Amino acid sequence: MAMSQPDQDTKAFRQALCEERDALQQSSAGTAEKRSPVTLDQQSVGRLSRMDVMQGQAMAIAEEERRQQRLRLIDAALKRIDEGEYGYCVSCGDDIPEKRLKFDPAALKCVDCAQ
Numbered sequence: 001m002a003m004s005q006p007d008q009d010t011k012a013f014r015q016a017l018c019e020e021r022d023a024l025q026q027s028s029a030g031t032a033e034k035r036s037p038v039t040l041d042q043q044s045v046g047r048l049s050r051m052d053v054m055q056g057q058a059m060a061i062a063e064e065e066r067r068q069q070r071l072r073l074i075d076a077a078l079k080r081i082d083e084g085e086y087g088y089c090v091s092c093g094d095d096i097p098e099k100r101l102k103f104d105p106a107a108l109k110c111v112d113c114a115q
Contacts, residue, residue, distance in 0.1 A: 009098065013105045014081055020105075021074045024067050034060035073106040089113050 035057060080086040087096055091113035100107050107114070 010081055010086060013086065013101060014078065016105045017074050017077055017081075021071060021078075024071055024074075028064060028067055031060055031064065035064055070106070073108070076108070077106040 037057075077086065080088075087101065088094070089096055089110040090108045092110065094110050096107055096110050100111060
């Protein structure tokens with residue numbers, strides 16, 4: 001599925017990648033407060049409540065790390081589109097099947113190399 005020139009499929013993949021990137025960025029902005037440092041007054045909040053808040057913060061930080069990793073993959077895919085390299089496996093250079101790209105437009109590798 002070589003896509004050396006912008007065709008209809010490439011435009012659709014670009015749009016899907018941009019929409020996912022926008023959604024991830026909005027989600028990141030919406031959860032910034034949950035990732036901020038925990039400052040609780042130990043006198044007014046019990047130990048278990050403090051632990052719950054800290055666990056929630058740790059989960060929000062881990063979720064943000066996954067979001068940032070996905071954003072890096074999306075940005076790399078958009079760069080490959082711009083450079084005419086989109087749709088090729090970064091390992092073997094073969095075409096990435098369109099079905100795989102429709103499932104994950106940011107896919108870097110063909111099915112064989114991804115295993």
